[in-house]
Amino acid sequence: MLNGKIALITGGSRGIGKEIALKFAENGATVISGDLIDPDYSHENVSHVKLNVTDRENIKEIASEIKEKYGRLDILVNNAGITRDSLLQRMKEADWDLVIDINLKGVYNVMQGFVSLLLKSKASSVINMASVVGVDGNAGQTNYAATKGGVVAMSKTWAKEFGGRNVRANCVAPGFIQTPMTDVLSEDTIKGMLDATPLGRLGQVEDIANAVLFLASDESSFITGEVISVSGGLML
Ligand code: NAP
Numbered sequence: 001m002l003n004g005k006i007a008l009i010t011g012g013s014r015g016i017g018k019e020i021a022l023k024f025a026e027n028g029a030t031v032i033s034g035d036l037i038d039p040d041y042s043h044e045n046v047s048h049v050k051l052n053v054t055d056r057e058n059i060k061e062i063a064s065e066i067k068e069k070y071g072r073l074d075i076l077v078n079n080a081g082i083t084r085d086s087l088l089q090r091m092k093e094a095d096w097d098l099v100i101d102i103n104l105k106g107v108y109n110v111m112q113g114f115v116s117l118l119l120k121s122k123a124s125s126v127i128n129m130a131s132v133v134g135v136d137g138n139a140g141q142t143n144y145a146a147t148k149g150g151v152v153a154m155s156k157t158w159a160k161e162f163g164g165r166n167v168r169a170n171c172v173a174p175g176f177i178q179t180p181m182t183d184v185l186s187e188d189t190i191k192g193m194l195d196a197t198p199l200g201r202l203g204q205v206e207d208i209a210n211a212v213l214f215l216a217s218d219e220s221s222f223i224t225g226e227v228i229s230v231s232g233g234l235m236l
């Protein structure tokens with residue numbers, strides 16, 4: 001499905017990003033996975049680089065390496081993200097700032113750093129990892145929900161700004177997915193999420209990777225500015 005395509009995935013060392021990197025690689029893409037941490041896997045079609053989405057100089061260096069090696073970028077997945085949850089009255093300013101810096105400004109940094117390479121592709125696709133809470137909100141996640149809502153707004157903006165150059169921009173909005181990010185949640189929280197999920201199970205990383213693969217591929221070539229929820233019906 002992705003033969004000959006060059007793809008960059010941020011936060012590709014573990015969790016959802018790792019599964020996307022492997023899914024893309026199995027489907028013929030040349031994948032560059034950028035993360036702060038080392039991966040615990042390898043694949044002949046995946047190379048790993050140190051990438052911090054808050055470091056604009058670092059982003060510039062990687063963009064110039066990709067430009068030199070491939071001359072273009074066909075797929076960008078803005079997946080890196082963190083949570084620092086607490087109820088509003090207890091939320092520390094440092095936790096607000098950190099989540100905004102990585103989840104929101106990080107997406108802007110990476111898109112701005114790579115857009116000229118995306119424009120060099122005949123048809124490119126940007127997939128931003130949002131969240132159902134970016135559309136519906138969630139108690140205890142003022143900072144995180146704000147960033148994910150912002151990511152949806154940026155995607156729609158880029159769909160309009162770059163559509164004329166055949167750059168598509170879409171979001172995937174996961175519900176509750178079993179990853180290291182959610183492994184730290186309490187049993188009560190997990191039970192509450194399961195009760196609110198009509199399909200009655202936690203999402204798996206492969207559920208997200210399948211949707212991202214579709215949006216990255218030419219199968220979705222007339223889809224832009226959309227948000228696809230992959231949530232088992234959570235928050236319906
Ligand atoms: P994860 O397991 O924590 O993986 C996220 C990866 O991003 C980690 O390897 C992390 O490295 C990396 N990262 C963090 N800050 C970074 C930075 N500044 N620069 C580059 N990489 C950075 O999380 P996940 O559950 O797979 O989540 C992936 C995406 O899906 C996130 O955007 C998240 O908000 C979204 N999402 C997840 C769920 C869910 O239920 N899991 C639901 C909705 C949305 P470190 O380990 O060093 O932090």
